[in-house]
Amino acid sequence: MKRGGSIFRWAIRLLFICLVCISTPAKAALKKYHFNVQVKNVSRLCHAKPIVTVNGMYPGPTIYVREGDRVQINVTNHAQYNMSIHWHGLKQYRNGWADGPAYVTQCPVQTGQSYTYDFNVTGQRGTLWWHAHILWLRATVHGAIVIMPKDGTSYPFPQPYQEHNLILGEWWNDDVEEVVKQGNKLGLPPTMSDAHTINGKPGPLFPCSEKYNYAMEVEPGKTYLLRIINAALNDELFFAVAGHNMTVVEIDAVYTKPFSTDAILIAPGQTTNVLVRTNRAPGRYFMAARPFMDAPIAVDNRTATAILQYKGVASTITPALPHLPLQNDTAFALTYDGKLRSLNSPRFPANVPLEVDRHLFYTIGLGVDPCPACLNGTKLVASLNNITFVMPQVALLQAHYSGLKGVYTTDFPDRPPTPFNYTGAPLTANLRTAGEGRRPRLSKVAFNTSVELVLQDTNLLSVESHPFHLHGYNFFVVGTGVGNFDPARDPARFNLVDPPERNTVGVPTGGWTAIRFRADNPGVWFMHCHLEVHTGWGLKTAFVVEDGPDQDHAVLPPPKDLPLC
Numbered sequence: 101m102k103r104g105g106s107i108f109r110w111a112i113r114l115l116f117i118c119l120v121c122i123s124t125p126a127k128a129a130l131k132k133y134h135f136n137v138q139v140k141n142v143s144r145l146c147h148a149k150p151i152v153t154v155n156g157m158y159p160g161p162t163i164y165v166r167e168g169d170r171v172q173i174n175v176t177n178h179a180q181y182n183m184s185i186h187w188h189g190l191k192q193y194r195n196g197w198a199d200g201p202a203y204v205t206q207c208p209v210q211t212g213q214s215y216t217y218d219f220n221v222t223g224q225r226g227t228l229w230w231h232a233h234i235l236w237l238r239a240t241v242h243g244a245i246v247i248m249p250k251d252g253t254s255y256p257f258p259q260p261y262q263e264h265n266l267i268l269g270e271w272w273n274d275d276v277e278e279v280v281k282q283g284n285k286l287g288l289p290p291t292m293s294d295a296h297t298i299n300g301k302p303g304p305l306f307p308c309s310e311k312y313n314y315a316m317e318v319e320p321g322k323t324y325l326l327r328i329i330n331a332a333l334n335d336e337l338f339f340a341v342a343g344h345n346m347t348v349v350e351i352d353a354v355y356t357k358p359f360s361t362d363a364i365l366i367a368p369g370q371t372t373n374v375l376v377r378t379n380r381a382p383g384r385y386f387m388a389a390r391p392f393m394d395a396p397i398a399v400d401n402r403t404a405t406a407i408l409q410y411k412g413v414a415s416t417i418t419p420a421l422p423h424l425p426l427q428n429d430t431a432f433a434l435t436y437d438g439k440l441r442s443l444n445s446p447r448f449p450a451n452v453p454l455e456v457d458r459h460l461f462y463t464i465g466l467g468v469d470p471c472p473a474c475l476n477g478t479k480l481v482a483s484l485n486n487i488t489f490v491m492p493q494v495a496l497l498q499a500h501y502s503g504l505k506g507v508y509t510t511d512f513p514d515r516p517p518t519p520f521n522y523t524g525a526p527l528t529a530n531l532r533t534a535g536e537g538r539r540p541r542l543s544k545v546a547f548n549t550s551v552e553l554v555l556q557d558t559n560l561l562s563v564e565s566h567p568f569h570l571h572g573y574n575f576f577v578v579g580t581g582v583g584n585f586d587p588a589r590d591p592a593r594f595n596l597v598d599p600p601e602r603n604t605v606g607v608p609t610g611g612w613t614a615i616r617f618r619a620d621n622p623g624v625w626f627m628h629c630h631l632e633v634h635t636g637w638g639l640k641t642a643f644v645v646e647d648g649p650d651q652d653h654a655v656l657p658p659p660k661d662l663p664l665c
């Protein structure tokens with residue numbers, strides 16, 4: 101009797117423990133990382149040189165978290181350069197202090213200093229990435245961010261057998277900061293890169309690459325998830341796997357309606373998750389990346405490769421190259437981008453703003469400004485609505501939060517000063533740009549405004565495709581087209597049901613892109629072309645999104661260790 105009762109009590113206890121373990125929601129964890137920014141000698145293409153790294157790694161360490169986690173990353177700067185790090189695509193709700201762009205949300209972490217980026221990963225899951233957001237240091241200071249779905253939550257696609265990160269990058273044989281300095285001195289674009297890379301390795305089509313191949317071993321008959329990140333500085337890239345189609349399931353950490361494709365297009369700043377079935381004859385297959393450039397502009401056209409290697413296959417077999425679209429294949433680019441759709445399921449709805457409170461129209465222009473010290477007495481510049489952004493000396497968010505006057509103005513115009521035939525015949529008399537020697541001009545946005553922004557490429561100097569990145573938000577890409585945006589006819593064709601939701605979008609060469617977002621995240625949020633060469637020329641601006649009605653919708657107080665200028 102006694103014995104029976106004890107068994108009964110134990111059974112009850114076990115049942116209780118199990119109920120607790122099932123019903124308790126997965127607790128958000130605190131994930132801590134230490135980033136030691138340090139210089140390390142590395143060698144590629146038969147050239148050794150010191151590069152800036154995080155923890156001596158190139159690419160840097162992966163931040164691996166679960167949706168809902170809190171992350172604290174202590175960045176200690178041992179390099180000779182000022183440093184700041186951006187967590188690209190993380191929304192940083194009310195928390196611009198952890199966003200990272202130097203002189204926009206923070207002063208840089210100076211040599212010998214530390215700063216802990218402290219943020220929560222809320223309402224996002226998928227692949228993002230982190231990178232330096234000062235000078236051109238992101239060339240080597242970058243890495244993946246993998247956000248797993250909440251515990252007990254599955255992907256909205258078949259569970260892959262394994263997952264791998266593929267970071268696409270660009271390599272210079274010379275010191276990148278010296279290359280940029282030289283370009284600026286001449287007023288010309290810096291020398292183009294010497295190689296593209298996959299996970300820091302150019303692959304066997306380059307000299308001295310024996311040690312610098314990335315090989316991914318796979319088992320036959322399985323499904324693999326590839327998390328592809330474009331960390332290149334200036335090149336939009338095509339990517340393909342020989343003999344294997346890919347199923348696109350996610351872009352910029354937002355699930356998509358799956359579709360099969362033999363190649364993807366990925367702009368700097370963007371991420372793409374694809375599923376690959378290893379259902380081909382066991383062998384070795386090249387994965388390859390090469391640029392897309394459909395304007396008459398010189399670009400590093402070299403192909404980076406990595407190897408998809410079936411288990412047990414001799415590594416002496418020469419792999420086959422995939423078929424990649426031609427560098428100038430505009431049709432492929434437009435068709436591919438046109439296939440991207442938000443999943444828009446009950447669990448992952450696309451909450452597209454249907455009403456617009458504020459219509460913005462920004463023209464993208466390249467130009468030439470006087471520069472007495474430069475080679476031709478001129479230098480290349482870039483502008484939005486005829487405004488070349490000038491960098492401030494103190495961080496804009498700090499000035500905004502503390503009410504410091506005189507750092508910036510909020511008179512950035514909602515449309516260009518003079519309408520013209522934006523993508524008509526090449527304009528010889530380019531717009532002279534405004535901004536030099538002045539304060540940054542920003543656009544002030546009331547809290548929770550529904551914003552529509554049309555980004556219009558122009559033929560000022562040259563048309564070109566520009567991948568635009570907005571900090572602090574995802575946006576919906578509701579429409580895109582070639583030529584001039586027509587406000588009378590184009591909005592009728594907008595996709596307001598399942599448009600792709602992302603943080604970086606390519607504005608087509610000589611075309612336009614319309615995005616919508618609800619400005620419900622207060623702070624100062626950078627928006628810029630993600631081609632580093634254009635960002636450097638001033639193709640950037642920022643939104644000052646005002647605080648909401650109460651403390652719960654206002655910018656958080658700054659952390660104690662926020663760097664000062």
Ligand SMILES: *[C@@H]1O[C@H](CO)[C@@H](O)[C@H](O)[C@H]1NC(C)=O
Nearest residue numbers: 139140141142148149150151
């Ligand atoms: C890197 O290489 C250079 C030249 O080969 C050498 O002078 C320097 O000491 C090396 N630095 C480190 C950190 O190993």
Ligand SMILES: *[C@@H]1O[C@H](CO)[C@@H](O)[C@H](O)[C@H]1NC(C)=O
Nearest residue numbers: 134174175176214215216661
């Ligand atoms: C960050 O790391 C540095 C160097 O180890 C240390 O001095 C500093 O106290 C750390 N900061 C925090 C907030 O833990």
Ligand SMILES: *[C@@H]1O[C@H](CO)[C@@H](O)[C@H](O)[C@H]1NC(C)=O
Nearest residue numbers: 170193194195218219220656
């Ligand atoms: C992150 O979440 C924790 C726990 O809810 C909270 O204490 C902290 O203030 C949050 N941090 C930010 C930057 O929102």
Ligand SMILES: *[C@@H]1O[C@H](CO)[C@@H](O)[C@H](O)[C@H]1NC(C)=O
Nearest residue numbers: 343344345346360361362363
């Ligand atoms: C891959 O997809 C293309 C269309 O994108 C199709 O023509 C081709 O047959 C597919 N190949 C395989 C092996 O499924």
Ligand SMILES: *[C@@H]1O[C@H](CO)[C@@H](O)[C@H](O)[C@H]1NC(C)=O
Nearest residue numbers: 292398399400401402427428
């Ligand atoms: C790559 O660019 C170089 C010049 O930058 C050019 O000579 C070469 O023909 C190009 N190759 C291809 C395949 O377009």
Ligand SMILES: *[C@@H]1O[C@H](CO)[C@@H](O)[C@H](O)[C@H]1NC(C)=O
Nearest residue numbers: 394395426427428429430431
């Ligand atoms: C694209 O480039 C190829 C060769 O590189 C050339 O034959 C073709 O005419 C070009 N197409 C366009 C539309 O410019």
Ligand SMILES: *[C@@H]1O[C@H](CO)[C@@H](O)[C@H](O)[C@H]1NC(C)=O
Nearest residue numbers: 287288468475476478479480
């Ligand atoms: C600058 O001068 C060089 C040589 O005189 C010329 O080739 C180049 O096109 C010029 N560039 C610009 C932007 O004017």
Ligand SMILES: *[C@@H]1O[C@H](CO)[C@@H](O)[C@H](O)[C@H]1NC(C)=O
Nearest residue numbers: 520521522523524525526584
């Ligand atoms: C704009 O320029 C294009 C190309 O030159 C021309 O076909 C078009 O008619 C022009 N549009 C207007 C409104 O002038």
Ligand SMILES: *[C@@H]1O[C@H](CO)[C@@H](O)[C@H](O)[C@H]1NC(C)=O
Nearest residue numbers: 486517518531532533534535
């Ligand atoms: C662009 O800005 C410059 C410098 O302020 C000014 O001279 C020029 O007139 C502006 N262009 C237009 C079209 O307003």
Ligand SMILES: *[C@@H]1O[C@H](CO)[C@@H](O)[C@H](O)[C@H]1NC(C)=O
Nearest residue numbers: 547548549618620648649653
């Ligand atoms: C923002 O506006 C939307 C749509 O009007 C509304 O549903 C939401 O409650 C507003 N959010 C806040 C914090 O006011």
Ligand SMILES: *[C@@H]1O[C@H](CO)[C@@H](O)[C@H](O)[C@H]1NC(C)=O
Nearest residue numbers: 180181182207208210664665
């Ligand atoms: C680093 O940043 C500080 C603060 O803005 C600035 O005063 C200093 O000149 C910078 N140092 C270098 C080496 O750029």
Ligand SMILES: [Cu+2]
Nearest residue numbers: 566629631634
């Ligand atoms: Cu650009």
